[in-house]
Amino acid sequence: MSYLKEVKRITTTGLQSMKVRGEKIAMLTCYDYTMATLLDAAGTDVLLVGDSASNVMAGHETTLPITLDQMIYHAQCVSRGAKRAMVLVDMPFGSYQSDSAIALASAVRIMKETGAHAVKLEGGEEVLESILKITKAGIPVMGHLGLTPQSIHQFGSYGLQGKGEEAAEKLIKEALMLQEAGCFGLVVEKIPAALAAKVSAALQIPTIGIGAGVNCDGQVLVMQDMLGMNNEFKPKFLRKYADLAEEITRATSAYVQDVKQAQFPSAEESY
Incomplete structure (x- = not known):
């Protein structure tokens, strides 16, 4: 029996159960x-x-x-390939911030057109109305606090968030607020590890960290970063599990050389 036939689809309740029993959640970005x-x-x-x-x-x-x-196009592609994993889709900038009715319409489109299982929104109190509108419609929502890249021009940099007592208290308050609004999970990005541990302990829902230490309930990385496909991106929180930039360049160079020298295709590779 294959691995995929032995397991069931990961769901929001499944993630909740993983938090309860202390099993870490592994998340990666994916686009195809x-x-x-x-x-x-x-x-x-x-x-x-x-x-x-x-x-x-x-x-x-x-x-x-x-x-x-x-975003819908990329989510359609991923949903076709994922048999076990939950497919979670970021709602892009402008699709939920201005009006809760627009937010719900955007989330409905994602769910109806992609086959995904949940959506993710960035922000706290300022997007609470949109989160409430979406969750009340029966669509699972994951929150996202700390460094929220859609607000990069407001932050001014990709620096550490939640520094200082006031900022930490605000983040914990908003995390509890998102949980109360019905979020099934929360991404915390680039905040002090001690603060992330406090948030994770305070919440009943699972936390997913990126640059937030080991005490979150799970971790997420950008797939290309984890696989070493971008040698220029080297943040402190990133661990590269492969060096595909070098391997892809090596393989492609070998292919180009074989073509140029008429070494590919060989007689065995021809009809």
Whole structure:
């Protein structure tokens, strides 16, 4: 019996159970069918169709330019490849901040058109009305506090968030607020590890950290970063599990050389 036939789909209640029993949650970003099949088969619990596609797939400097239609396209691709993992979709900038009715319409489109299982929103009190509107419609929502990349121009940098007693208290307050609003989980990004531990202990819902220490209930990384596909990105929190930038360059160079020297295809590779 194959691995995928032995396990059930990861759900919001499944993630909650993992927190209760102390099993860490492994999340990675994903944007296409082929990688979804590989990451899913490797046992990844949650595939996040991140608005980081704006950076790593489209080459933009920030996450702001990506559209709802583009996020839906990437989510459709990932949903087709994920058999076990939960598929979680970032709601892009502009699809939920201005009006809760627009937020609900955006979330409904994502759920109806992609086959995904949940959406993720950045922000705290300022997006509470949108979160309430979406959760009341029966759509699972994951929150996101700390460094919220869609607000990068407001922050001014990608620096550490939640520094100082006042900022820490505000973050904990908003985390509890999001839980009360019905969020099934919370991403905490680039905050002190001690603060992330306090948030995780204070919440009944699971926390997913990125640059937030080991005491979160799970971790998330951008797939391309984890696989070493971008040698220029070297934040402190990143651990590279492969060096695919070097391997892809090596393999491609070998292919180009073989083609140039008429070494490919060989007689055995020809019809």
